[in-house]
Amino acid sequence: MQTIPIKPVGQAPLVDAFQRRYYYLRLSITDVCNFRCNYCLPNGYQPEANKPSFLTLNEIRLVVNSFAAMGTEKVRITGGEPTLRKDFLSIVETIAQQPAIKHIALTTNGYRMAKDVADWKAAGITSINVSIDSLDPRLFHRITGVDKFDDVMRGLERAFEIGYQKVKVNSVLMKALNETDFDQFLAWIKDKPIQMRFIELMQTGEMDHFFHKHHLSGQILADRLLKTGWILQEKGVLDGPANVFRHPDYVGEVGLIMPYEKNFCASCNRLRVSAKGKLHLCLFGEEGIELRDLLQSDDQQWQLQARISSALQGKREHHFLHQGDSGVRTNLASIGG
Ligand code: SAM
Ligand code: SF4
Numbered sequence: 001m002q003t004i005p006i007k008p009v010g011q012a013p014l015v016d017a018f019q020r021r022y023y024y025l026r027l028s029i030t031d032v033c034n035f036r037c038n039y040c041l042p043n044g045y046q047p048e049a050n051k052p053s054f055l056t057l058n059e060i061r062l063v064v065n066s067f068a069a070m071g072t073e074k075v076r077i078t079g080g081e082p083t084l085r086k087d088f089l090s091i092v093e094t095i096a097q098q099p100a101i102k103h104i105a106l107t108t109n110g111y112r113m114a115k116d117v118a119d120w121k122a123a124g125i126t127s128i129n130v131s132i133d134s135l136d137p138r139l140f141h142r143i144t145g146v147d148k149f150d151d152v153m154r155g156l157e158r159a160f161e162i163g164y165q166k167v168k169v170n171s172v173l174m175k176a177l178n179e180t181d182f183d184q185f186l187a188w189i190k191d192k193p194i195q196m197r198f199i200e201l202m203q204t205g206e207m208d209h210f211f212h213k214h215h216l217s218g219q220i221l222a223d224r225l226l227k228t229g230w231i232l233q234e235k236g237v238l239d240g241p242a243n244v245f246r247h248p249d250y251v252g253e254v255g256l257i258m259p260y261e262k263n264f265c266a267s268c269n270r271l272r273v274s275a276k277g278k279l280h281l282c283l284f285g286e287e288g289i290e291l292r293d294l295l296q297s298d299d300q301q302w303q304l305q306a307r308i309s310s311a312l313q314g315k316r317e318h319h320f321l322h323q324g325d326s327g328v329r330t331n332l333a334s335i336g337g
Contacts, residue, residue, distance in 0.1 A: 013071035024270040030080040036145030054275040059295040068100035076105040096124030113155025129168040168195040174214035189252025197255035205330040218258030
């Protein structure tokens with residue numbers, strides 16, 4: 001009789017009950033941020049009393065090893081502002097040492113990109129997303145709470161100079177704020193290899209009035225793009241959540257991130273680990289599964305993988321944002337957006 005080899009739980013690739021496969025880990029390394037974006041941390045980062053410290057370099061190594069062993073090929077480092085960590089370069093180098101991880105992406109507010117981007121590249125960052133909510137320095141200041149538009153733009157230029165072929169720019173487009181930047185952003189990427197990503201404002205526990213005043217449906221932007229000759233592209237397995245559009249007359253691309261769209265969750269390929277070491281199956285709607293007790297030594301790898309695999313079986317088919325349920329998420333700085 002032929003025997004069928006059985007892989008222990010935790011050794012198999014990460015697949016959930018809806019047959020979605022997970023190749024992509026979004027790893028937050030700090031909750032701290034030096035910006036005060038009005039949709040994220042309008043009062044700036046507020047340290048919590050008795051808060052557990054953020055993942056150490058060794059804990060990050062162990063978490064990445066386990067995900068890599070279960071098929072993860074891409075890690076996005078996020079925060080808070082990840083580049084505020086003093087050991088940021090060591091973190092990148094540590095992740096880069098894991099051969100299964102082919103892509104290390106960074107999401108940053110870009111405040112130190114002009115100075116440091118060459119070091120980031122040397123350490124192993126393969127792609128960069130930088131947040132720029134307006135091309136008008138005054139509006140940028142109004143939204144982010146800081147007067148750093150010129151620094152961020154210099155950082156972007158520097159990223160191209162030192163050899164990044166393409167950079168993604170994130171912008172949360174909001175009614176009665178930066179909505180009219182849409183056309184300027186399109187004109188800006190006409191001759192630049194930028195993927196301009198418009199993120200639909202998501203409601204979090206800390207905003208209600210703000211959301212209703214400023215939420216702008218991504219569908220409106222999609223309709224505008226389709227009417228002006230932009231063509232929706234097919235997604236690859238490692239691609240993030242954006243619907244990407246291209247236009248024959250433009251060097252740049254547009255990515256729309258529309259979490260309120262009906263099928264947004266069907267292509268979910270990412271899991272999140274917070275800076276305090278909790279696994280989050282979805283950006284919204286759950287408290288997170290503690291991993292930290294299993295991040296103390298290399299010997300715990302199998303147990304850690306088993307916990308991640310079995311937790312994944314509880315991942316819901318979709319979030320409940322449509323019903324106004326943002327779960328327990330007070331803001332996205334605590335989990336990295
Ligand atoms: N500090 C870095 C930055 O701003 O790029 C990384 C962390 S930030 C939480 C990641 C992304 O989440 C940013 O592009 C930000 O614009 C986005 N974001 C934060 N809060 C959001 C919200 N309520 N709705 C939509 N996007 C949000
Ligand atoms: Fe900081 Fe990023 Fe949140 Fe802005 S969006 S406050 S830069 S974490």
